[in-house]
Amino acid sequence: MAALAGVSIKTVSRVIRGEGGVSAELAARVSSAAAMLDYRHNLAASTLRRHGQKTAAIGLVLMDVANPYAAALHRAVEDFAHERGTLVFAVSSDEDPVRQRELLNALLSRRVDGLIVVPAGSDHGMLLHEHRRGTPIVFVDRKPATTEVDSVTVDNRDGARKAVEHLAAHGHRRIAYLGDLRTIWTAAERYAGYVEGLARAGITLDPALICADLHSAAAAEAAAADLLHRKDRPTALFSAQNLVTVGLLRAQQKLGLQSDIAVVGFDDLPLAELLHPALTAVVQNPAAVGRTAAEILFSRLDGAHHPPQHEVISTRLLMRGSGEVPPAVAH
Amino acid sequence: MAALAGVSIKTVSRVIRGEGGVSAELAARVSSAAAMLDYRHNLAASTLRRHGQKTAAIGLVLMDVANPYAAALHRAVEDFAHERGTLVFAVSSDEDPVRQRELLNALLSRRVDGLIVVPAGSDHGMLLHEHRRGTPIVFVDRKPATTEVDSVTVDNRDGARKAVEHLAAHGHRRIAYLGDLRTIWTAAERYAGYVEGLARAGITLDPALICADLHSAAAAEAAAADLLHRKDRPTALFSAQNLVTVGLLRAQQKLGLQSDIAVVGFDDLPLAELLHPALTAVVQNPAAVGRTAAEILFSRLDGAHHPPQHEVISTRLLMRGSGEVPPAVAH
């Protein structure tokens, strides 16, 4: 192509990258030759040679790209990255540390400039190692054991506490907890918030009302059905997760109890407002989480050296009806 | 690192890639040197030199990665790609041809091995050009004007027809259509299916019952409210899209008509089964679409030379209640 334009390869490089310092005539010749040959700049080769070694790609490790929360976060990251000419590799770890490790290796082999990670499992060894090695990393959604890496999390505990206190304020004393795997940081935090909420309301925790480790809507439905079949059933349910809420609502409907048992869910769902009663929920702001994480990551890519940042995004209790149902009279 | 292990650079390469033909002792020396230096294989450099030029990355151009349908498709593609050691760049075009062009350039500069694209706009010039140039491309969700590129689409027309015929079978004659931008292929097809369905049921199309170009839930809500406020309002509504369904249901609820007007939506929604009545919907199978597209793309990457494939995934009508509401008596 340099031959076709009758210039040196370096001149071509200058024109392609818009470096300037090339006469208009030559630039035009190069451009038309490029068009003729259907030339396309190879960013990988460019990156290889260049000093700053930027691939203009980042990795985003989520639990599941199809999860609505994760997808919203992804979009926020993408938007921020797009403004910086950066592409995003989004991958699903499925909460599996082995798969996460594979994915991180794949990402790192491609020399991504940085990583935003919802860490799976509790062993962050590889991530920490990579971070110390110089790869900018931002932990998201789950606070890591260590404090040396930037993180963006949600105030899960506060959200759960608000939910429980709200139910208590409406007269409930028997408030059940249904939640995801306790090994997941967010679930553990929400459980802690539940416990705190009960304490603040002066309610003694009843272990019989705790259903943890529900990792699917089906499991949640079964657990909720069990709770609601009891004679001394709870008058209110706090669901600590999306899919759990779905299962719980199914069980409640099958028993025809949708207007008799109060429900507050953590995380919103599409159509939640159209249920009867509409779902009262602690809503997160995944877009804010994603944007904040991207902001931090890119500031690091730009060379920011301040100590690790730990942003916490707050939640909001959206009262829509299901959480304001008064306690049913005992039967 | 070759120095540290005391071997040649080539031996290192062999060990790293697991090529074999290296003595156990040397291999061990290389491995430990690699561990010591925290060496990581650079896939970009490898790709550059290699002949087959595979970056083990593909591009996935969606309308919006946060859209539940797109996210499910994304996940299916990711799973297939993951088995092949391939990473996915998923990007959001926002239906904007300009943005799509930018994204395609970014993807192509990074030498992705292939592309799965939900094409925005109707000018597929760049995509066709790239395809002729040798980049494997699979069109997804929307059938392109040309037939020379592989495609995977959904039988939108059939799905919409089934929905309308279903409503007609339940006695409805005044069936309204609410749909997205007609410039979007799927919306146009669904509209065509609506028209066909009416024809088959022997119903004359009433232009007053057509609300097209609704590109948000809010727009759909307004349109539906308008329809339902009329004296000669429709007895049934067919919503041709996700967000449109949400808007329509809102309007219906605000007017307290949820049990009086039949509704069938195209696309399912979480919680749809828990509404009263539960939502009858034409459900697609985004996972099947994504998997099929990935299958085709990878078969091309493996060198398959058969003529363009055009897969069509069928839909299913899920009767849950809202579509089986009988026509209300005229008022």
Place this chain on the structure above:
DNA sequence: CTGTTAGCGCATTCAA
């Protein structure tokens, strides 16, 4: 303003 030379990190010859 433009061209030459060298080399990024790796793999592919070809030799030893």
Place this chain on the structure above:
DNA sequence: TTGAATGCGCTAACAG
């Protein structure tokens, strides 16, 4: 079984 040279596509550092 191992190693030396060569070059992928591009750019930084120098010339001219």
